[in-house]
Amino acid sequence: MMSLVETKRLRGAVARGCAVSLVLVARLAFGAEPRSDQAAFDIIRNGDPNCSIVIAEHPTPAARLAALELQYHFLRIAGTEVPIRSEGQEVHGPRILVGESRLTRQLGFRSADLEPQEYLIAFRPNTIVLIGRDWEDTELNRKVQGRFIGGESLQELRQKVDYWKTVGCPERSTGTMELPGVYDDQGTCLAAYDFLERCCGVRWYGPTESTLVIPAARTLRAGGDDIRRAPALKHRGALVSCSWPFLRGQWGEFSREQLYLHWRRLRAGGERWAANHTFFPQTIKTTFTDPAYQCQKPRGRGSQLCYSNPKLVNQVTRMARDYFDGTGDLPEGWKAAGDYFAIVPDDNINLCNCEACRALLKQGASRKTGFFSSGEMSDYWFSFVNAVAREVGRTHPGKFIATLAYWSYALPPGFALEPNVSVSPCLHTCLYAIHDGARENDLKLYRGWLKQTKAPMFLWVYYHHPMEPALIERWKCFPNVMVHQTAKTMQMFTRDNVRGIFECGEQDQLEQYILAKVWDDPTVNVDGLIEEFFRLYFVAAGEPMQKFYLGLEAIACNPANYPPPYHRSNGIDWKGVAWAELGTAERMAELGKLIAQAETLAQTKSEKQRVAAWRGAFWDWMRQGRDEYEAGLRKGR
Ligand SMILES: [Zn+2]
DSSP, X not given: OOOOOOOBOOOSSTTTTOOOOHHHHHHHHTTOOOOGGGTOEEEEETTEEOOEEEEOSSOOHHHHHHHHHHHHHHHHHHSOOOOEEETTSOOOSOEEEESSOHHHHHTTOOGGGSOTTOEEEEEETTEEEEEEOBOOOOHHHHHOOOBOTTSOBTGGGSOEEOHHHHTTOGGGOOOOEEOOOTTSOBHHHHHHHHHHHHHHOOEESSSSGGGEEOOOOSOEEEOOSOEEEOOSSSEEEOOOOOOSHHHHHHHOSOOHHHHHHHHHHTTOEESOOOOSOOOSHHHHHHTOOOGGGBOSSGGGBTTBBOTTOHHHHHHHHHHHHHHHHTOSOOOTTOOEETTEEEOXXXXXXXXXXXXHHHHHHHHTTTOOOSSSXXXXXXXXXXXXXXXXXXXXXXXXXXOEEEEEEOGGGOSOOSXXXXXXXXXXXXXXXXXXXXOHHHHHHHHHHHHHHHHHOOSOOEEEEEEOTTHHHHHHHTOOOOOOOOHHHHHHHHHHHHHTTOXXXXXXXXXXXXXXXXXXXXXXXXXXXXXXXXXHHHHHHTGGGHHHHHHHHHHHHHHHTOXXXXXXXXXETTEEOHHXXXXXXXXXXXXXXXXXXXXXXXXXXXXXHHXXXXXXXXXXXXXXXXXXXXXXXXXXXXXXX
């Protein structure tokens, strides 16, 4: 069982000067009263730095980034530089110890005593410790292979940035650096980011300058109980690329480097895992060339294989073993990461029609649901998955064969799964608020998998409706704001011990932010975060903007607003319902008033800029949608 959020209080000064292990410290110190001398630590006093940031002689990539992030945000808060020193240099006065170093070891704090992704924020006299388990930059670690959902390698996700240029201080540039990989351990960064949010009031609502909330202060004081925890969800696959209009408009222009930094600040990444199509023309051409297992259906040739063929089972087993042994290269376009080797058929149903394949397909024919997520192919596909898993399990206990539960193989099969099969159901979360049938069909298969799988379970969640069809077919959808539904659904998944989630698609700025926060801690106060966002972000214009946003949600999430014929048994006619039922003339008039009110109330340059960004992203889009709809009515369409 995966432990959820773990917040242990490590109080007192038991660890001072003694090199006992962290675990022991936790036990000894638990429950002791905080000492007054460590309750307050002045990082900056009256505009002057009052401490140093101290890192190891050879810091981990995470510690290096964490130190820079602290320095930058302190600079922004008080306009003064808190120096970064190496443990080898003489350091006088209070210090913030970032990542493991000789100094943290003297206090009893070692990275190795923490679980992956676990981190510690500890307050000791004249000392703050920010430490977690970090990936070490060694030749051996760099050799480890991994390819993620889009086929990107571990190394490609260790992006390089010019840090100071990226944060808007090019005059301080010291050249480019490599960021800790998205899927490399970076517990020290998790500690630093949590510290900046919790103790310094920093909020990252987006990657751009105008989307940051950084309070200004002459004196910055931190203190309190120690915090030892880890993000609840272990794989946080929300590497939003901001390709859709709402987020793009709300964030404003940004660079790739700013985006890379933003992913880390929102704690995207985590445990290594991947599952997506692995058999498709590219991999078949390069890797699966044996005529013995080619697909017997002419239309499926070169895209699917004969998944009942023992020769194919043998070859894939060998590939999985080589991967887990660290020998042999993963083919371009394959997906495997950490303890998970993925196998998923191509995205079509042009399946082999040899006798053996036909028999397995026939076996599942009764498992149709009438929804996109169905089960007529489940017995066929999971027979193959089981065959590979059984073989790999013999030689590689503790490793997993990952696969999706998707489309015609979304339902569990009519037999038990091998214990080392890690399944990722694909769920239509963007329909949950408004389509009972689709939601219940999803939840039934989701619970079926939960009950039947012994391996860690992951999810692929869809957030692509209605925006994706709207962009492809060039019409304007009503914004499908569903922040409360998303939070509720994600809370359920994390409570059920789902290990990781991949978000397919993207939502608006605030919903993306809330999603990241709930993934980190499902007990977070969602309404509190929403209220805080509007207060900090729009300030004087906060109230009408909040009413506007929650107004969109109330419309989009009310099932009564999707009557037939827009409500279909297996989905929604998004185009039809958008302006006929959701964005009606009356509602548009009400929403328009709120935007006008916000524009009047916005005081500062940044408030005005943010209101304008939201107006451009949401309101102008909606106005255009409504206008196009009315023009269509006039033409009698
Ligand atoms: Zn076949």
